[in-house]
Amino acid sequence: MFNAGSKKIRCISVVWDVMNSIGRCIIIVLIALAAASPANAQQRKVNLQKQVVLPGKNLRFDSLLGIVSRQTGARFSLNTRKFPPGRVIHASSGTMSVAKLLAEIRQYTGIYYTILGEHIIFIDNPPPGAKPASTRPATKITTKAKIPAVVTIPWRQQLHTLPPRYPSSDIPTNFDTAFHLFMADTAWTLSKKDSTFGRLSPPTDSSRQLTLTGGWSLRPGWHWKKGTDSAKYTFVIIPGKDSAADKTIPPATDIAKARKETAVHKTSVLQSWWQNTFASGYQRPASMKGNNSSERRPFAFLLNAGVSADEMNYVNPTLQLGFPFLYGIGSWSSNFSNSSLRWGAGISIRLSEDWRLHLQGTTGQLRQAWDTMTLTSTMKVQHGKLALLAEKRLSNHFSLQGGLSFNRMLTRYYDFNGQFQALDKSAMETMSTYFTLPKPPYTLSDNYGGNGNVKTWIGFQLGIFYNMNLSKRN
Template sequence: MNNIGRCIIVVLIALAAASPVNAQRKVNLQEQVMLPGTALRFDSLLGIVSRQTGARFSLNTRKFPPGRIVRLGSGARSMAKLLAEIRQYTGIYYTILGEHIIFIDNPPPGAKPVLAHPATKITAKVKAPAPLITPWRQQLHTLPPRYPSLAIPTNFDTAINFFMTDTAWALSKKDSTLGRLHTPADSARQLTVTGGWSWHPGGHWKKETDSSQYIPVTVSGKDTATDKTKPPITDKARTTATGKTSALQSWLQEIFASHYQRPASMKGNGSSERRPFAFLLNAGVSADEMNYVNPTLQLGFPFLYGIGSWSSNFSNSSLRWGAGTSVRLPDDWRLHLQGTTGQLKQSWDTMTLVSTMKVQHLKLALIAEKKLGNHFSLQGGLSFNRMLTRYYDFNGQFQALDKSAMEAMSTYFSLPKPPYTLSDNYGSNGNVKTWIGFQLGIFYNMNLPKRK
């Protein structure tokens, strides 16, 4: 009995001693982590770290997609260095709670950068740290003492808010209203843009004669004294008032505001913005199963452009025209859907009668484009082809010939022939051939003059 009692007492003492240790367990930022490769999915990377260190992770998958590819160097590194590389690559901040690492989109209060090497003792007086700048903000330039202001004509129903030019201001991210301005944390005279801005018709820039004058800013609402004193309406308030955006509207916004915009460098620095409806102008040469040389010009917008080409196989040549559309894919890829048509016409003179052959060639192509640099790109894909051949007499009247007569007539003309056919039908409307072909070409992407 005494032995049993002693055993129970020893077990209780061991549990009591182990409980505080487990309760106080924290993430060891100096623990080494081994990464197997340089390009890993974000969720796979967190799984590898969790298995090696026992740390647990939490993140908002709407803002940080788990399928995003993170490119880090392979090999061993400390947890502190790995978290710093993740923050530098993705712009994600983190906070530590025990053995739990929580990813957040804003820096935690009082957060200090994690040092990848042992900190050195500083005896000199340390200046106050500069305010943190979120990774997606980018400083454009320092404003001169006299600031440009936006003059808005007042011939429409608006409310005007006035902000002092001595206070730095920034344009809100993903906000189509020019008046949605907010003051940054620091009062330095700088203009920051948080994701691109759009120009509104009816406004123009001018120089103020006095730097202490106010800047008029358009704010949606009625032009009343009450509205002038109200702050701009936030996106959250607008969503609550108007209800959720319809699925069709969201799809259209995604298509026209994301997929069909091209970057345009802003004058004065290396930053860029996305312009909707940017012009597309590509010139190049391609080849297919029937025509060996096809100089081609594509002009329009990325979501809708015209196509013009001259096709030749050194025996026959003809002009082709049509239209195309494209969508952007990851990693500098783009997918095109193109439809073109063209007509080949030949005549044969028998000294007494003139016969004419007309060939109508329709092509529907699905093309993948890969950028090879700033200007060149490679396009290639498959196409569905339909070729209609018809014969006409000397008066220009269509001749409804049977199969044997059309085959006999074809010997007098240089008829384009596909390498094979899916179908080859003869009827009262003429000879119709269909087949699946290919198309491969290289194009030069011309950059039209950018907006100043």
């Protein structure tokens, strides 16, 4: 009996030891799982350098993401309204890293991405402070010095800022006045007498070197070109020769003609200033006169036709004829109840390439009669206008004119005998009911006196005109 009890106690202690061992194992496993969880979390982060194999080049967006997800375990999130799953993506076939594939998707579609754990989220704009991972290894970035921007300086300004060029010791410094705008250095003293023109010329066996630096010359045949600007120097060797043996020089009988041509070129500076200040803004003068350049007359002929409107007359077909700086004006004005002819003159100055300022003065008369049986009374209206207008050139032919005007309207009443009658305000208003006279929208002054009724006001004028371009000639 004692032995049976001892066996029972041994069995219980064995079971207890087994349970303790199992409990220790469970605790060790739990501790190991807890310790391994951060490592698993880190392992679940997307590995952008992992290689994926693509079966083809043209794949649907959803199919491409499914292939990458199966091979890498990454998950994708995107807005299907902005990025349709059925869109075809042109990606390189074969093996590539996830980072390179995402870079190709961004280059082809413009879609950026950001990474959150094991998720790759597609977004519209790049995340702030984040840049997509590069497929290339990091390289050392070296900063380069910033190259200053090249400032283009007009050639005329360059001519004034160039340093002086000193001639070498073997080159004399006697300047030929006919070429002084072009030459930096000349060669010899003029000593030989020209047999035709009677002027000093160099010997036939000598030569000189000219340095062309740009600019313009009043001498016929010398013209500035871009290739000979002051930034570049062209060296020309001109041999000395006698004009009697030179077949290219006209004979002595053409001396008067040559002097006339030289005088014309000497006046080109004044003509250029006149043209730039008062000439037509539609036809700009040629900057240089050469063999192939077009020529403009200093008094360009102006012919503009257009239509304008103001505060009293809604339709004003107008014709401007003359020169750009002085022209005549003729128009027919109507407000659909009254119409009259107007005439006057205008002057203008050029402000810039496409803007001009006009000062125009016009006048016109309107006469209306009212009769009872055989008796007739008359109202006469004289409307004067002084307008200051700005003109904007819209194209080669069309321009827009607009501005303010000062208006003065004189109204006079003539009775049945044709005699002028000075009426006061009440009498004039009573007689005006029998006529359909034009009325300004408001008045600065409204006076009644011995000369009639005088009204003044400030109005506006706006019109569009077509330029005939009659001044152009080739």
